[in-house]
Amino acid sequence: MEALSVKYEKDKLKKKKRSSKMKSKYYKNLKRIHKKQQKRKWKKWKDMYKFEKQWNFGPKTIREYLNMKRKEYIDTRRYYRTEMFKKLEERKAKAAEEAKQQKRLKQQKRLKRRKRLKRRKRLKRRKRLKRKERLKGKERLKRTERMKKTIYGYYDDVYYYYDMI
Incomplete structure:
Protein backbone atom coordinates (compact mmCIF):
# COMPACT_ATOMS: atom_id res chain seq x y z
CA MET A 1 0.00 0.00 0.00
CA TRP A 55 -0.05 68.58 -41.53
CA ASN A 56 -1.61 71.00 -39.11
CA PHE A 57 -4.99 70.68 -40.74
CA GLY A 58 -6.54 73.89 -41.88
CA PRO A 59 -8.32 74.66 -45.19
CA LYS A 60 -5.06 75.10 -47.19
CA THR A 61 -3.25 72.13 -45.74
CA ILE A 62 -6.26 69.87 -46.27
CA ARG A 63 -6.37 70.93 -49.93
CA GLU A 64 -2.64 70.26 -50.31
CA TYR A 65 -2.93 66.91 -48.58
CA LEU A 66 -5.92 65.82 -50.68
CA ASN A 67 -4.21 66.95 -53.91
CA MET A 68 -1.09 65.03 -52.93
CA LYS A 69 -3.15 61.89 -52.18
CA ARG A 70 -5.06 62.26 -55.46
CA LYS A 71 -1.78 62.50 -57.39
CA GLU A 72 -0.42 59.42 -55.62
CA TYR A 73 -3.61 57.55 -56.42
CA ILE A 74 -3.46 58.57 -60.08
CA ASP A 75 0.22 57.61 -60.32
CA THR A 76 -0.32 54.21 -58.77
CA ARG A 77 -3.36 53.61 -60.96
CA ARG A 78 -1.39 54.60 -64.04
CA TYR A 79 1.49 52.34 -63.01
CA TYR A 80 -0.77 49.33 -62.48
CA ARG A 81 -2.59 49.98 -65.74
CA THR A 82 0.66 50.12 -67.70
CA GLU A 83 1.81 46.94 -65.96
CA MET A 84 -1.49 45.29 -66.79
CA PHE A 85 -1.21 46.32 -70.46
CA LYS A 86 2.37 45.04 -70.59
CA LYS A 87 1.26 41.71 -69.18
CA LEU A 88 -1.59 41.54 -71.70
CA GLU A 89 0.80 42.26 -74.57
CA GLU A 90 3.21 39.62 -73.29
CA ARG A 91 0.37 37.10 -73.11
CA LYS A 92 -0.72 37.98 -76.65
CA ALA A 93 2.85 37.65 -77.89
CA LYS A 94 3.19 34.27 -76.16
CA ALA A 95 -0.13 33.10 -77.60
CA ALA A 96 0.91 34.22 -81.10
CA GLU A 97 4.26 32.48 -80.74
CA GLU A 98 2.59 29.29 -79.54
CA ALA A 99 0.17 29.46 -82.46
CA LYS A 100 3.09 29.85 -84.88
CA GLN A 101 4.87 26.94 -83.27
CA GLN A 102 1.75 24.77 -83.51
CA LYS A 103 1.37 25.77 -87.15
CA ARG A 104 4.99 24.78 -87.80
CA LEU A 105 4.44 21.45 -86.07
CA LYS A 106 1.34 20.81 -88.18
CA GLN A 107 3.25 21.67 -91.34
CA GLN A 108 6.07 19.36 -90.32
CA LYS A 109 3.57 16.58 -89.66
CA ARG A 110 1.97 17.19 -93.07
CA LEU A 111 5.36 17.11 -94.77
CA LYS A 112 6.26 13.88 -92.99
CA ARG A 113 2.92 12.38 -93.97
CA ARG A 114 3.40 13.48 -97.59
CA LYS A 115 6.92 12.05 -97.66
CA ARG A 116 5.63 8.81 -96.21
CA LEU A 117 2.85 8.64 -98.81
CA LYS A 118 5.27 9.45 -101.64
CA ARG A 119 7.63 6.77 -100.39
CA ARG A 120 4.76 4.27 -100.27
CA LYS A 121 3.65 5.22 -103.78
CA ARG A 122 7.21 4.89 -105.05
CA LEU A 123 7.54 1.46 -103.46
CA LYS A 124 4.18 0.38 -104.88
CA ARG A 125 5.16 1.67 -108.31
CA ARG A 126 8.49 -0.18 -108.12
CA LYS A 127 6.73 -3.36 -107.10
CA ARG A 128 4.24 -2.93 -109.93
CA LEU A 129 7.03 -2.31 -112.43
CA LYS A 130 8.99 -5.31 -111.21
CA ARG A 131 5.87 -7.43 -111.42
CA LYS A 132 5.15 -6.12 -114.91
CA GLU A 133 8.71 -6.85 -115.96
CA ARG A 134 8.45 -10.34 -114.53
CA LEU A 135 5.13 -10.85 -116.27
CA LYS A 136 6.52 -9.39 -119.47
CA GLY A 137 9.48 -11.73 -119.22
CA LYS A 138 7.16 -14.68 -118.66
CA GLU A 139 4.89 -13.56 -121.48
CA ARG A 140 7.87 -13.20 -123.79
CA LEU A 141 8.97 -16.68 -122.93
CA LYS A 142 5.47 -17.98 -123.54
CA ARG A 143 5.21 -16.04 -126.79
CA THR A 144 8.55 -17.28 -128.00
CA GLU A 145 7.56 -20.81 -127.10
CA ARG A 146 4.23 -20.33 -128.87
CA MET A 147 5.98 -18.81 -131.82
CA LYS A 148 8.39 -21.66 -131.92
CA LYS A 149 5.56 -24.12 -131.72
CA THR A 150 3.54 -22.34 -134.36
CA ILE A 151 6.56 -21.85 -136.58
CA TYR A 152 7.69 -25.39 -136.27
CA GLY A 153 4.11 -26.56 -136.29
CA TYR A 154 3.46 -24.56 -139.46
CA TYR A 155 6.49 -26.00 -141.12
CA ASP A 156 5.45 -29.42 -140.00
CA ASP A 157 2.02 -28.82 -141.45
CA VAL A 158 3.50 -27.54 -144.70
CA TYR A 159 5.73 -30.52 -145.00
CA TYR A 160 2.83 -32.73 -144.16
CA TYR A 161 0.73 -31.14 -146.89
CA TYR A 162 3.61 -31.32 -149.32
CA ASP A 163 4.01 -34.93 -148.58
CA MET A 164 0.39 -35.51 -149.28
CA ILE A 165 0.46 -33.94 -152.70
Missing part, protein backbone atom coordinates in the same frame (compact mmCIF):
# COMPACT_ATOMS: atom_id res chain seq x y z
CA GLU A 2 2.74 2.39 0.94
CA ALA A 3 4.61 1.70 -2.31
CA LEU A 4 1.49 2.59 -4.22
CA SER A 5 0.96 5.79 -2.30
CA VAL A 6 4.62 6.80 -2.88
CA LYS A 7 4.25 6.25 -6.63
CA TYR A 8 1.00 8.16 -6.56
CA GLU A 9 2.66 11.09 -4.81
CA LYS A 10 5.56 11.06 -7.31
CA ASP A 11 3.13 11.10 -10.24
CA LYS A 12 1.21 13.93 -8.60
CA LEU A 13 4.41 16.00 -8.26
CA LYS A 14 5.42 15.32 -11.85
CA LYS A 15 1.97 16.35 -13.01
CA LYS A 16 2.16 19.61 -11.02
CA LYS A 17 5.61 20.38 -12.46
CA ARG A 18 4.38 19.72 -15.98
CA SER A 19 1.32 21.90 -15.56
CA SER A 20 3.35 24.73 -14.01
CA LYS A 21 5.85 24.56 -16.91
CA MET A 22 3.00 24.68 -19.40
CA LYS A 23 1.44 27.65 -17.61
CA SER A 24 4.72 29.52 -17.45
CA LYS A 25 5.36 28.87 -21.15
CA TYR A 26 1.86 30.06 -22.03
CA TYR A 27 2.21 33.27 -20.05
CA LYS A 28 5.68 33.86 -21.47
CA ASN A 29 4.29 33.63 -25.00
CA LEU A 30 1.37 35.83 -24.00
CA LYS A 31 3.78 38.49 -22.66
CA ARG A 32 5.81 38.34 -25.88
CA ILE A 33 2.68 38.85 -27.98
CA HIS A 34 1.55 41.70 -25.72
CA LYS A 35 4.96 43.40 -26.07
CA LYS A 36 4.76 43.15 -29.87
CA GLN A 37 1.29 44.63 -29.84
CA GLN A 38 2.44 47.50 -27.60
CA LYS A 39 5.39 48.20 -29.93
CA ARG A 40 3.04 48.35 -32.90
CA LYS A 41 0.69 50.65 -31.03
CA TRP A 42 3.52 53.03 -30.01
CA LYS A 43 4.86 53.08 -33.56
CA LYS A 44 1.39 53.92 -34.86
CA TRP A 45 1.03 56.72 -32.31
CA LYS A 46 4.44 58.14 -33.22
CA ASP A 47 3.61 58.09 -36.91
CA MET A 48 0.28 59.79 -36.28
CA TYR A 49 2.00 62.43 -34.10
CA LYS A 50 4.54 63.15 -36.86
CA PHE A 51 1.77 63.28 -39.43
CA GLU A 52 -0.33 65.71 -37.39
CA LYS A 53 2.74 67.84 -36.69
CA GLN A 54 3.54 68.02 -40.44
Whole structure:
Protein backbone atom coordinates (compact mmCIF):
# COMPACT_ATOMS: atom_id res chain seq x y z
CA MET A 1 0.00 0.00 0.00
CA GLU A 2 2.74 2.39 0.94
CA ALA A 3 4.61 1.70 -2.31
CA LEU A 4 1.49 2.59 -4.22
CA SER A 5 0.96 5.79 -2.30
CA VAL A 6 4.62 6.80 -2.88
CA LYS A 7 4.25 6.25 -6.63
CA TYR A 8 1.00 8.16 -6.56
CA GLU A 9 2.66 11.09 -4.81
CA LYS A 10 5.56 11.06 -7.31
CA ASP A 11 3.13 11.10 -10.24
CA LYS A 12 1.21 13.93 -8.60
CA LEU A 13 4.41 16.00 -8.26
CA LYS A 14 5.42 15.32 -11.85
CA LYS A 15 1.97 16.35 -13.01
CA LYS A 16 2.16 19.61 -11.02
CA LYS A 17 5.61 20.38 -12.46
CA ARG A 18 4.38 19.72 -15.98
CA SER A 19 1.32 21.90 -15.56
CA SER A 20 3.35 24.73 -14.01
CA LYS A 21 5.85 24.56 -16.91
CA MET A 22 3.00 24.68 -19.40
CA LYS A 23 1.44 27.65 -17.61
CA SER A 24 4.72 29.52 -17.45
CA LYS A 25 5.36 28.87 -21.15
CA TYR A 26 1.86 30.06 -22.03
CA TYR A 27 2.21 33.27 -20.05
CA LYS A 28 5.68 33.86 -21.47
CA ASN A 29 4.29 33.63 -25.00
CA LEU A 30 1.37 35.83 -24.00
CA LYS A 31 3.78 38.49 -22.66
CA ARG A 32 5.81 38.34 -25.88
CA ILE A 33 2.68 38.85 -27.98
CA HIS A 34 1.55 41.70 -25.72
CA LYS A 35 4.96 43.40 -26.07
CA LYS A 36 4.76 43.15 -29.87
CA GLN A 37 1.29 44.63 -29.84
CA GLN A 38 2.44 47.50 -27.60
CA LYS A 39 5.39 48.20 -29.93
CA ARG A 40 3.04 48.35 -32.90
CA LYS A 41 0.69 50.65 -31.03
CA TRP A 42 3.52 53.03 -30.01
CA LYS A 43 4.86 53.08 -33.56
CA LYS A 44 1.39 53.92 -34.86
CA TRP A 45 1.03 56.72 -32.31
CA LYS A 46 4.44 58.14 -33.22
CA ASP A 47 3.61 58.09 -36.91
CA MET A 48 0.28 59.79 -36.28
CA TYR A 49 2.00 62.43 -34.10
CA LYS A 50 4.54 63.15 -36.86
CA PHE A 51 1.77 63.28 -39.43
CA GLU A 52 -0.33 65.71 -37.39
CA LYS A 53 2.74 67.84 -36.69
CA GLN A 54 3.54 68.02 -40.44
CA TRP A 55 -0.05 68.58 -41.53
CA ASN A 56 -1.61 71.00 -39.11
CA PHE A 57 -4.99 70.68 -40.74
CA GLY A 58 -6.54 73.89 -41.88
CA PRO A 59 -8.32 74.66 -45.19
CA LYS A 60 -5.06 75.10 -47.19
CA THR A 61 -3.25 72.13 -45.74
CA ILE A 62 -6.26 69.87 -46.27
CA ARG A 63 -6.37 70.93 -49.93
CA GLU A 64 -2.64 70.26 -50.31
CA TYR A 65 -2.93 66.91 -48.58
CA LEU A 66 -5.92 65.82 -50.68
CA ASN A 67 -4.21 66.95 -53.91
CA MET A 68 -1.09 65.03 -52.93
CA LYS A 69 -3.15 61.89 -52.18
CA ARG A 70 -5.06 62.26 -55.46
CA LYS A 71 -1.78 62.50 -57.39
CA GLU A 72 -0.42 59.42 -55.62
CA TYR A 73 -3.61 57.55 -56.42
CA ILE A 74 -3.46 58.57 -60.08
CA ASP A 75 0.22 57.61 -60.32
CA THR A 76 -0.32 54.21 -58.77
CA ARG A 77 -3.36 53.61 -60.96
CA ARG A 78 -1.39 54.60 -64.04
CA TYR A 79 1.49 52.34 -63.01
CA TYR A 80 -0.77 49.33 -62.48
CA ARG A 81 -2.59 49.98 -65.74
CA THR A 82 0.66 50.12 -67.70
CA GLU A 83 1.81 46.94 -65.96
CA MET A 84 -1.49 45.29 -66.79
CA PHE A 85 -1.21 46.32 -70.46
CA LYS A 86 2.37 45.04 -70.59
CA LYS A 87 1.26 41.71 -69.18
CA LEU A 88 -1.59 41.54 -71.70
CA GLU A 89 0.80 42.26 -74.57
CA GLU A 90 3.21 39.62 -73.29
CA ARG A 91 0.37 37.10 -73.11
CA LYS A 92 -0.72 37.98 -76.65
CA ALA A 93 2.85 37.65 -77.89
CA LYS A 94 3.19 34.27 -76.16
CA ALA A 95 -0.13 33.10 -77.60
CA ALA A 96 0.91 34.22 -81.10
CA GLU A 97 4.26 32.48 -80.74
CA GLU A 98 2.59 29.29 -79.54
CA ALA A 99 0.17 29.46 -82.46
CA LYS A 100 3.09 29.85 -84.88
CA GLN A 101 4.87 26.94 -83.27
CA GLN A 102 1.75 24.77 -83.51
CA LYS A 103 1.37 25.77 -87.15
CA ARG A 104 4.99 24.78 -87.80
CA LEU A 105 4.44 21.45 -86.07
CA LYS A 106 1.34 20.81 -88.18
CA GLN A 107 3.25 21.67 -91.34
CA GLN A 108 6.07 19.36 -90.32
CA LYS A 109 3.57 16.58 -89.66
CA ARG A 110 1.97 17.19 -93.07
CA LEU A 111 5.36 17.11 -94.77
CA LYS A 112 6.26 13.88 -92.99
CA ARG A 113 2.92 12.38 -93.97
CA ARG A 114 3.40 13.48 -97.59
CA LYS A 115 6.92 12.05 -97.66
CA ARG A 116 5.63 8.81 -96.21
CA LEU A 117 2.85 8.64 -98.81
CA LYS A 118 5.27 9.45 -101.64
CA ARG A 119 7.63 6.77 -100.39
CA ARG A 120 4.76 4.27 -100.27
CA LYS A 121 3.65 5.22 -103.78
CA ARG A 122 7.21 4.89 -105.05
CA LEU A 123 7.54 1.46 -103.46
CA LYS A 124 4.18 0.38 -104.88
CA ARG A 125 5.16 1.67 -108.31
CA ARG A 126 8.49 -0.18 -108.12
CA LYS A 127 6.73 -3.36 -107.10
CA ARG A 128 4.24 -2.93 -109.93
CA LEU A 129 7.03 -2.31 -112.43
CA LYS A 130 8.99 -5.31 -111.21
CA ARG A 131 5.87 -7.43 -111.42
CA LYS A 132 5.15 -6.12 -114.91
CA GLU A 133 8.71 -6.85 -115.96
CA ARG A 134 8.45 -10.34 -114.53
CA LEU A 135 5.13 -10.85 -116.27
CA LYS A 136 6.52 -9.39 -119.47
CA GLY A 137 9.48 -11.73 -119.22
CA LYS A 138 7.16 -14.68 -118.66
CA GLU A 139 4.89 -13.56 -121.48
CA ARG A 140 7.87 -13.20 -123.79
CA LEU A 141 8.97 -16.68 -122.93
CA LYS A 142 5.47 -17.98 -123.54
CA ARG A 143 5.21 -16.04 -126.79
CA THR A 144 8.55 -17.28 -128.00
CA GLU A 145 7.56 -20.81 -127.10
CA ARG A 146 4.23 -20.33 -128.87
CA MET A 147 5.98 -18.81 -131.82
CA LYS A 148 8.39 -21.66 -131.92
CA LYS A 149 5.56 -24.12 -131.72
CA THR A 150 3.54 -22.34 -134.36
CA ILE A 151 6.56 -21.85 -136.58
CA TYR A 152 7.69 -25.39 -136.27
CA GLY A 153 4.11 -26.56 -136.29
CA TYR A 154 3.46 -24.56 -139.46
CA TYR A 155 6.49 -26.00 -141.12
CA ASP A 156 5.45 -29.42 -140.00
CA ASP A 157 2.02 -28.82 -141.45
CA VAL A 158 3.50 -27.54 -144.70
CA TYR A 159 5.73 -30.52 -145.00
CA TYR A 160 2.83 -32.73 -144.16
CA TYR A 161 0.73 -31.14 -146.89
CA TYR A 162 3.61 -31.32 -149.32
CA ASP A 163 4.01 -34.93 -148.58
CA MET A 164 0.39 -35.51 -149.28
CA ILE A 165 0.46 -33.94 -152.70
